[in-house]
Amino acid sequence: MTKVLIFGHQNPDTDAITSAISFAYLQNQLGVEAEAVALGEVNEETAFALNYFKVDAPRVVTTVANETNQVMLVDHNEAQQSVADIKDVEVLAVVDHHRIANFETANPLYYRAEPVGCTNTIILKLYKEKNIAIPKEIAGLMLSAIISDSLLFKSPTCTDEDVAAAKELAEIAGVNPETYGLDMLKAGTNLTDKSSEELIDADAKSFPMGGLNVRIGQVNTVDVNDLLSRQTELESAMATSNKENGYDLFVLIITNILDSDSVALVIGDATDKVENAFDVKLENNTALLKGVVSRKKQVVPPLTNAFN
Amino acid sequence: MTKVLIFGHQNPDTDAITSAISFAYLQNQLGVEAEAVALGEVNEETAFALNYFKVDAPRVVTTVANETNQVMLVDHNEAQQSVADIKDVEVLAVVDHHRIANFETANPLYYRAEPVGCTNTIILKLYKEKNIAIPKEIAGLMLSAIISDSLLFKSPTCTDEDVAAAKELAEIAGVNPETYGLDMLKAGTNLTDKSSEELIDADAKSFPMGGLNVRIGQVNTVDVNDLLSRQTELESAMATSNKENGYDLFVLIITNILDSDSVALVIGDATDKVENAFDVKLENNTALLKGVVSRKKQVVPPLTNAFN
Numbered sequence: 202m203t204k205v206l207i208f209g210h211q212n213p214d215t216d217a218i219t220s221a222i223s224f225a226y227l228q229n230q231l232g233v234e235a236e237a238v239a240l241g242e243v244n245e246e247t248a249f250a251l252n253y254f255k256v257d258a259p260r261v262v263t264t265v266a267n268e269t270n271q272v273m274l275v276d277h278n279e280a281q282q283s284v285a286d287i288k289d290v291e292v293l294a295v296v297d298h299h300r301i302a303n304f305e306t307a308n309p310l311y312y313r314a315e316p317v318g319c320t321n322t323i324i325l326k327l328y329k330e331k332n333i334a335i336p337k338e339i340a341g342l343m344l345s346a347i348i349s350d351s352l353l354f355k356s357p358t359c360t361d362e363d364v365a366a367a368k369e370l371a372e373i374a375g376v377n378p379e380t381y382g383l384d385m386l387k388a389g390t391n392l393t394d395k396s397s398e399e400l401i402d403a404d405a406k407s408f409p410m411g412g413l414n415v416r417i418g419q420v421n422t423v424d425v426n427d428l429l430s431r432q433t434e435l436e437s438a439m440a441t442s443n444k445e446n447g448y449d450l451f452v453l454i455i456t457n458i459l460d461s462d463s464v465a466l467v468i469g470d471a472t473d474k475v476e477n478a479f480d481v482k483l484e485n486n487t488a489l490l491k492g493v494v495s496r497k498k499q500v501v502p503p504l505t506n507a508f509n
Numbered sequence: 510m511t512k513v514l515i516f517g518h519q520n521p522d523t524d525a526i527t528s529a530i531s532f533a534y535l536q537n538q539l540g541v542e543a544e545a546v547a548l549g550e551v552n553e554e555t556a557f558a559l560n561y562f563k564v565d566a567p568r569v570v571t572t573v574a575n576e577t578n579q580v581m582l583v584d585h586n587e588a589q590q591s592v593a594d595i596k597d598v599e600v601l602a603v604v605d606h607h608r609i610a611n612f613e614t615a616n617p618l619y620y621r622a623e624p625v626g627c628t629n630t631i632i633l634k635l636y637k638e639k640n641i642a643i644p645k646e647i648a649g650l651m652l653s654a655i656i657s658d659s660l661l662f663k664s665p666t667c668t669d670e671d672v673a674a675a676k677e678l679a680e681i682a683g684v685n686p687e688t689y690g691l692d693m694l695k696a697g698t699n700l701t702d703k704s705s706e707e708l709i710d711a712d713a714k715s716f717p718m719g720g721l722n723v724r725i726g727q728v729n730t731v732d733v734n735d736l737l738s739r740q741t742e743l744e745s746a747m748a749t750s751n752k753e754n755g756y757d758l759f760v761l762i763i764t765n766i767l768d769s770d771s772v773a774l775v776i777g778d779a780t781d782k783v784e785n786a787f788d789v790k791l792e793n794n795t796a797l798l799k800g801v802v803s804r805k806k807q808v809v810p811p812l813t814n815a816f817n
Binding site: 298299300301302303304305306307308309310311312313314315316330497498501502505506 | 606607608609610611612613614615616617618619620621622623624638805806809810813814
């Protein structure tokens with residue numbers, strides 16, 4: 202048997218990277234030869250967490266069929282968010298907390314999804330069910346993912362289970378979740394030396410909606426104006442990306458992690474769908490989305506509905 | 510909140526019916542107002558089990574959106590095997606042991622699939638995780654499903670977990686799995702008073718393969734010749750069903766539950782795919798499939814591959 206590769210989605214965020222690491226460690230303990238890999242370089246927030254807990258970043262791959270015929274997916278399931286040659290390998294297992302779409306297998310598989318805020322909250326359950334102890338550094342990375350996905354427990358995606366899991370993991374990791382968490386989130390908002398292309402592509406995902414290809418990116422910041430001062434070059438990068446990649450609509454969600462609001466910057470076709478989805482009027486291609494911090498729970502569902 | 514409806518696939522077999530009952534009971538114990546319903550009348554095998562353990566058959570429904578907006582699926586996920594108006598309701602949860610295909614949600618959900626032989630083997634785990642006691646009659650029905658899906662533990666789909674679950678459930682139910690199981694399976698092979706239309710449609714499911722609509726039915730028997738003596742009328746019924754329902758290919762798997770072999774009876778287009786899939790030559794529209802008893806594990810995957 203070849204080694205099983207485990208990975209999260211493209212443009213990996215902290216949950217995508219660390220759930221691959223924590224699930225691969227669990228599989229190893231269960232006797233499965235598995236390696237955590239990544240579909241992209243780690244972002245600055247994730248780098249902070251990996252550095253803090255002294256864990257190496259996973260190896261970056263762009264294809265997998267050249268080295269294995271079996272994979273496990275974490276923190277995603279949709280084909281267009283996965284590795285380019287996902288159709289050429291067998292998916293043995295999925296652990297995820299997103300909607301299910303564009304996912305199909307020929308064989309029965311292990312699929313574990315729960316509507317919680319973070320993949321690692323589910324993986325913590327799997328460790329307990331299998332009675333496997335969690336090493337300190339793995340617990341720290343799992344905690345980092347919960348903090349990242351929940352924006353320090355403020356996102357509407359955050360459930361009681363996520364809060365309880367974070368508390369348990371923080372004790373194993375030996376850190377204070379509030380102080381460690383704010384340091385980690387701030388590390389991810391250092392955007393000044395990033396190009397517009399990097400900013401719009403970081404954490405961006407594609408969603409088919411009503412026959413159109415909708416790209417939704419999200420950037421966290423402690424000052425929205427830092428980004429809006431670069432609006433012209435961001436819009437230009439979004440228009441170019443639409444053209445080059447066949448996106449019909451690009452929505453960039455700029456989220457203030459301190460006050461838990463977002464500004465949407467919108468370029469492309471069907472921008473009226475954005476207005477309908479959030480009951481806002483775009484001015485100069487932007488609109489304030491009060492209280493919106495979660496792409497998964499507060500952006501994708503209303504936008505999907507607006508297209509239907 | 511309206512009552513959540515829980516149901517298995519169309520043409521329900523024993524697992525489809527009883528997993529709806531066992532999962533609905535679990536949900537009720539967890540405080541969810543839920544009702545097990547069925548997408549068709551119970552077959553004779555299931556009727557034997559329900560009668561033995563003195564449980565009423567679930568109410569049959571053909572649509573659900575007229576009475577609820579939230580459902581949970583057991584023992585299936587593919588839309589064409591589900592209720593006709595599945596697109597009009599929200600799927601809150603799925604517990605299944607099949608491949609995933611033609612399944613899409615707008616929101617994150619609870620999805621629990623494992624590559625085991627029976628949905629009720631997974632549901633037993635859920636009872637344990639939630640620390641809910643299983644009533645004797647529910648345990649008996651769950652055991653019945655494992656025996657049905659595994660053909661008394663002989664199917665290649667049967668895992669060690671299914672065997673262990675059956676043992677545990679048999680103790681709660683207070684029956685001997687071997688003697689009870691053979692009686693139940695035999696009750697399901699009483700085919701003499703069934704029409705050809707009933708025989709080909711019992712437990713049949715549709716699968717999109719290579720752009721074609723493939724219908725695969727399965728009938729259990731203790732004497733294959735009982736059915737082959739009616740081959741002409743079966744073929745006629747299959748051809749009519751293809752025409753009326755837009756199936757391109759109809760494969761009827763006639764399984765001898767005592768010697769664990771099957772005969773395939775094949776009507777429609779692309780019959781060469783069946784020959785390629787099983788490395789057999791059809792003679793008079795039939796071929797012996799040595800050792801084949803599981804549609805899921807031994808029929809759908811090779812046939813899917815033959816079409817790709």
